[in-house]
Amino acid sequence: MRHFLTLKDFTKEEILEILDTGLEIKKNLKNGVYKKELENKTLAMIFEKSSTRTRVSFETGMFQLGAHALFLSNRDIHLGRGEPVKDTARVISSMCDMVMIRTFEQSMIEEFASYSKVPVINGLTDSYHPVQLLADYMTLMEHNATENLVAAYVGDGNNMTHSWMMLAAKFGFELRIATPKGYEVDAKILAECLEIAKQSGGVIKTMNDPKEAVKDATVVTTDTWTSMGQENEKEERIKIFNGFMVDDAMMSLACDDAKFLHCLPAYRGLEVSEEVFEKHSEIVFNEAENRLHAQKGLMVWLDKQRG
Numbered sequence: 001m002r003h004f005l006t007l008k009d010f011t012k013e014e015i016l017e018i019l020d021t022g023l024e025i026k027k028n029l030k031n032g033v034y035k036k037e038l039e040n041k042t043l044a045m046i047f048e049k050s051s052t053r054t055r056v057s058f059e060t061g062m063f064q065l066g067a068h069a070l071f072l073s074n075r076d077i078h079l080g081r082g083e084p085v086k087d088t089a090r091v092i093s094s095m096c097d098m099v100m101i102r103t104f105e106q107s108m109i110e111e112f113a114s115y116s117k118v119p120v121i122n123g124l125t126d127s128y129h130p131v132q133l134l135a136d137y138m139t140l141m142e143h144n145a146t147e148n149l150v151a152a153y154v155g156d157g158n159n160m161t162h163s164w165m166m167l168a169a170k171f172g173f174e175l176r177i178a179t180p181k182g183y184e185v186d187a188k189i190l191a192e193c194l195e196i197a198k199q200s201g202g203v204i205k206t207m208n209d210p211k212e213a214v215k216d217a218t219v220v221t222t223d224t225w226t227s228m229g230q231e232n233e234k235e236e237r238i239k240i241f242n243g244f245m246v247d248d249a250m251m252s253l254a255c256d257d258a259k260f261l262h263c264l265p266a267y268r269g270l271e272v273s274e275e276v277f278e279k280h281s282e283i284v285f286n287e288a289e290n291r292l293h294a295q296k297g298l299m300v301w302l303d304k305q306r307g
């Protein structure tokens with residue numbers, strides 16, 4: 001049995017297998033073919049933070065696979081009132097076939113997984129957002145943008161940045177990360193990614209100048225400057241991140257046909273300008289839709305591993 005807590009635990013080949021499964025399911029769906037590959041199964045979805053895409057994509061995806069998903073916010077279950085994670089894990093995994101968790105600490109889902117009898121999926125923690133990277137890479141595959149990939153991430157060193165780093169390390173592409181001073185990526189995760197990248201030939205560079213990062217990049221990406229849980233820092237962050245907005249001037253430094261990705265929700269006038277966002281909205285909303293298809297691929301793949 002496998003859990004999906006970070007991309008670190010997966011080989012490039014396994015990630016591509018998951019994405020191919022998702023793309024096949026997507027093709028079938030577009031042709032009106034719904035294969036009930038997870039019939040009679042249930043997915044428990046524990047949300048300790050807000051969500052639009054993660055909730056809708058997992059719940060819809062499970063329905064389309066013939067399965068059922070339960071939405072469990074921490075207001076609804078005893079986890080939010082102090083029932084231990086290890087007890088919650090043993091109860092839920094005795095009744096459900098898979099669990100998706102969105103929470104704060106990565107250690108919470110690791111503890112949950114260690115007590116779970118069924119696969120656990122990371123639906124975002126403070127440290128990582130691996131299911132988003134499945135959708136992002138699927139989108140690049142569909143847009144023939146995976147060859148000679150040079151990605152530039154501009155903004156806060158956060159969960160999205162860490163997952164981009166892990167993907168670059170596994171897949172062996174170049175990733176340049178520009179953050180303001182003091183908002184760099186986690187040093188321990190960076191060191192781990194650099195170690196993994198030695199095997200793949202991946203290059204991960206960190207810097208404080210966004211222009212240096214985007215120069216000749218084939219993909220430019222960003223994320224909110226204020227992640228969930230940091231709301232009280234918002235005003236201060238807006239001042240500090242001045243100069244880090246992905247706007248037309250910044251995109252003009254990248255390759256001519258550079259792609260722009262954003263995991264959403266996007267804050268126009270902050271991390272991205274209205275013009276850049278709207279110019280690239282087709283790929284960005286395909287990226288959002290691909291959450292549905294990539295995660296269906298993941299759940300079918302994880303279910304197969306259980307035999």
Ligand code: CP
Binds near residue numbers: 051124132263264
């Ligand atoms: N990108 C993403 O995870 O969106 P939600 O927070 O809406 O789920």
Ligand code: NVA
Binds near residue numbers: 264
């Ligand atoms: N970094 C953002 C991602 C939202 C999908 C957050 O954690 O809020």
